[in-house]
Amino acid sequence: MLNVEVNDRTIAAKPGETILEVSRRAGFQIPTLCHLEGLSPTGACRICVVEVENAAGLLPACSYPVQDGMKIKTHSAKAVEARRTIVQLLLSNHPDDCLYCSRSGNCDLQQLARDLNVDRRLYRGARSSYPLDVSGAALVRDPGKCILCGKCVRVCEEIQTVAAIDFLHRGSKAVIGTAFDRGLNTSSCVNCGQCVIACPTGALSERSNVQDVLSALADPTKTVVVQHAPAVSVTLAEEFGAKPGRDLDGEMVAALRLMGFARVFDTSFAADLTIMEEASELAHRVATGGTLPMLTSCSPGWIKFVETFYPEFIPNLSTCKSPQQMMGAVIKSFWAERNGLDPRNIVSVSIMPCTAKKFERSRAEMAHDFVPDVDYVLTTREAAQLIRTAGIDILGLQPESADTPFGERSGAGKIFGASGGVMEAAVRTANFLLTGSELSELDIQPLRGLHGAKELRARIGDLEVSAAVVSGLGNARALLDAVKAGQKQLHFIEVMTCPGGCINGGGQPFHTDPMALKARMRALYSIDRSESLRTSHANLSVKRLYDEFLGRPLGERSHHLLHTHYQQRDVLI
Amino acid sequence: MTMSEEVRLEPILAEFPDAARDALIPILQRVQEAEGYLSEVAIARIGRHLNLPASKVFGVATFYNQFRFLPKGKYHVMICRGTACHVKGSVKLLDVLTRTLKVRPGQTSRDGLFSLEVVACMGACGLAPAMSVNGEVYAKMTPKRIEKVVAECRAKEQA
Ligand code: SF4
Ligand code: SF4
Ligand code: SF4
Ligand code: FES
Numbered sequence: 035m036l037n038v039e040v041n042d043r044t045i046a047a048k049p050g051e052t053i054l055e056v057s058r059r060a061g062f063q064i065p066t067l068c069h070l071e072g073l074s075p076t077g078a079c080r081i082c083v084v085e086v087e088n089a090a091g092l093l094p095a096c097s098y099p100v101q102d103g104m105k106i107k108t109h110s111a112k113a114v115e116a117r118r119t120i121v122q123l124l125l126s127n128h129p130d131d132c133l134y135c136s137r138s139g140n141c142d143l144q145q146l147a148r149d150l151n152v153d154r155r156l157y158r159g160a161r162s163s164y165p166l167d168v169s170g171a172a173l174v175r176d177p178g179k180c181i182l183c184g185k186c187v188r189v190c191e192e193i194q195t196v197a198a199i200d201f202l203h204r205g206s207k208a209v210i211g212t213a214f215d216r217g218l219n220t221s222s223c224v225n226c227g228q229c230v231i232a233c234p235t236g237a238l239s240e241r242s243n244v245q246d247v248l249s250a251l252a253d254p255t256k257t258v259v260v261q262h263a264p265a266v267s268v269t270l271a272e273e274f275g276a277k278p279g280r281d282l283d284g285e286m287v288a289a290l291r292l293m294g295f296a297r298v299f300d301t302s303f304a305a306d307l308t309i310m311e312e313a314s315e316l317a318h319r320v321a322t323g324g325t326l327p328m329l330t331s332c333s334p335g336w337i338k339f340v341e342t343f344y345p346e347f348i349p350n351l352s353t354c355k356s357p358q359q360m361m362g363a364v365i366k367s368f369w370a371e372r373n374g375l376d377p378r379n380i381v382s383v384s385i386m387p388c389t390a391k392k393f394e395r396s397r398a399e400m401a402h403d404f405v406p407d408v409d410y411v412l413t414t415r416e417a418a419q420l421i422r423t424a425g426i427d428i429l430g431l432q433p434e435s436a437d438t439p440f441g442e443r444s445g446a447g448k449i450f451g452a453s454g455g456v457m458e459a460a461v462r463t464a465n466f467l468l469t470g471s472e473l474s475e476l477d478i479q480p481l482r483g484l485h486g487a488k489e490l491r492a493r494i495g496d497l498e499v500s501a502a503v504v505s506g507l508g509n510a511r512a513l514l515d516a517v518k519a520g521q522k523q524l525h526f527i528e529v530m531t532c533p534g535g536c537i538n539g540g541g542q543p544f545h546t547d548p549m550a551l552k553a554r555m556r557a558l559y560s561i562d563r564s565e566s567l568r569t570s571h572a573n574l575s576v577k578r579l580y581d582e583f584l585g586r587p588l589g590e591r592s593h594h595l596l597h598t599h600y601q602q603r604d605v606l607i
Numbered sequence: 608m609t610m611s612e613e614v615r616l617e618p619i620l621a622e623f624p625d626a627a628r629d630a631l632i633p634i635l636q637r638v639q640e641a642e643g644y645l646s647e648v649a650i651a652r653i654g655r656h657l658n659l660p661a662s663k664v665f666g667v668a669t670f671y672n673q674f675r676f677l678p679k680g681k682y683h684v685m686i687c688r689g690t691a692c693h694v695k696g697s698v699k700l701l702d703v704l705t706r707t708l709k710v711r712p713g714q715t716s717r718d719g720l721f722s723l724e725v726v727a728c729m730g731a732c733g734l735a736p737a738m739s740v741n742g743e744v745y746a747k748m749t750p751k752r753i754e755k756v757v758a759e760c761r762a763k764e765q766a
Pocket of ligand 4: 069
């Protein structure tokens with residue numbers, strides 16, 4: 035143990051800990067821009083410099099290890115002045131666009147400028163002349179607002195192993211771009227939005243559909259319906275200043291109704307439907323010697339990842355559409371028919387924790403007769419924006435429940451929002467389908483938690499099932515490579531594109547609180563625990579949908595509406 | 608029959624077996640030498656050889672001025688931006704070239720006729736400001752003379 039002094043307070047530290055870590059523990063916040071939790075520091079921005087007694091110059095807190103007896107001043111006049119100069123330099127070529135910027139009020143650069151009393155432009159540099167990249171179905175890139183911190187590049191390469199973007203050119207021409215500097219839409223980008231979450235500025239954002247949804251709501255010829263994904267209700271509150279982990283399910287339903295959505299459906303219902311199809315598909319593959327391991331297909335970033343980097347695994351992907359798209363398909367078929375509506379006059383909106391869902395909805399396979407099953411996808415952040423535009427005080431609303439026939443859901447459908455949740459839901463139902471009885475313990479602990487790779491060996495009926503759960507595409511890549519090398523014999527693999535699952539999706543509220551993810555995850559599992567309906571196969575609304583319309587899992591109608599196919603992608607990788 | 612670029616690249620890559628990332632620049636240089644530029648096919652293939660993503664290979668290549676990503680034009684124009692030429696007003700000449708050729712440095716005109724390259728020094732400081740077309744050096748250039756040289760090339764094509 036070492037003893038370190040931070041702003042005159044003595045604190046014990048482990049060797050190897052950085053100044054940043056120790057100072058945080060002592061209760062002092064040092065600003066960072068290029069630092070990424072869990073990845074090795076690059077020391078690119080130097081905004082984190084602190085003064086250390088007897089050191090030659092200021093030291094970067096994010097990368098500098100503490101030493102015994104070190105005396106650190108995190109906010110000495112010299113350190114603060116150095117930070118101020120850095121921000122002033124960063125702003126020298128920045129477009130002063132805060133009024134029109136989606137990150138305003140939530141931007142690390144803006145916050146730093148304010149905290150450091152930057153009140154005028156001190157240096158004037160040439161603005162970048164790189165144009166906006168609006169080619170992507172999900173994301174917009176604005177190189178003019180980029181401060182070249184490199185976080186997006188590292189997240190994309192090191193966490194997701196996609197490496198769609200990198201530093202191009204050098205000096206004053208340096209910019210983040212794709213291979214051959216083309217639009218994101220032609221790159222290997224899988225639209226996960228993890229770079230957006232990492233970006234400290236408005237240089238990366240989702241392609242917003244808030245105005246489109248407002249226009250649809252104002253159009254009397256349209257019936258506008260909405261679905262919300264399992265992981266949205268447990269994060270939305272953060273956008274309104276509440277603590278992470280508060281569930282706003284009922285309040286959100288009430289708010290959406292107030293705004294004029296004709297129906298509010300719960301995507302967790304479609305998650306239950308997905309489980310019925312997917313568990314049946316798995317049982318079918320096992321029984322008929324089909325391609326194994328079967329890979330889950332609810333995370334659209336992961337789908338594009340397989341199509342791009344591992345096309346040889348396309349036959350392993352479950353043919354089940356994602357819950358969003360299953361819901362979209364039954365809204366514009368069954369529900370439209372029941373209500374005598376022309377699918378063309380229905381505007382189907384979904385609220386998702388995810389940016390890749392915007393891409394998913396635009397896939398050609400996700401439409402019937404050129405009518406898309408889902409018209410607009412809003413991220414959790416955009417949904418909050420919509421609620422603000424409507425002037426609704428969501429935290430003060432009386433909770434309401436979602437609409438029939440797609441409003442009932444099980445706890446199993448709800449935990450889809452956390453990595454491991456799909457697998458847990460599937461095991462609960464597979465066990466019932468194969469043995470006819472319920473698991474004595476529905477909580478499956480080995481599948482829970484935030485670690486990126488989990489495994490489960492379970493006996494279901496006569497079957498010894500081996501399953502794996504991974505989140506973050508780097509972990510998925512490692513697992514696929516192991517399967518390819520014959521090192522892993524598995525039946526079923528759940529993959530979520532984003533580390534930790536949808537609770538950490540690219541469309542979720544920006545969070546600075548490292549405990550936020552845990553709180554979001556806990557919220558999902560406690561909802562499940564408090565639910566009397568905890569298995570997908572016991573969802574009576576799902577049963578009714580099969581009885582009245584779909585027939586049976588994997589039946590002809592299901593095949594037509596709830597299943598899909600994939601294609602190899604020919605992009606530069 | 609012309610060999611596909613993929614096939615042409617193989618012997619070059621074979622010169623660098625088990626290469627690691629530090630071989631990237633030499634490989635890029637060899638490929639450009641052989642092909643005249645770095646194509647998409649080449650960038651992707653080199654990336655696979657070194658186990659590097661295409662964005663990284665492209666990013667590194669753009670860091671250095673020596674690499675180009677489009678085939679050279681029929682007339683490859685180089686303009687010197689060395690100190691001597693700079694003193695004698697090569698900024699203006701570059702501007703004139705960009706406008707008359709309608710290409711920016713590193714690019715090739717759509718009709719494939721002209722490509723423009725900026726070089727740090729052509730080693731012809733006595734002739735400053737200097738430019739060259741397909742290796743032939745033109746000394747003491749002025750905007751007028753540039754226009755004349757370009758017009759001559761165009762005339763040759765029309766004939
Ligand atoms: S990125 Fe931040 S500082 Fe720049 S315009 Fe947007 S809000 Fe303002
Ligand atoms: S969205 Fe994901 S895949 Fe695309 S650039 Fe960002 S991190 Fe990479
Ligand atoms: S786009 Fe954002 S994350 Fe990427 S380098 Fe620029 S500022 Fe940093
Ligand atoms: S946060 Fe420490 S150098 Fe950028």
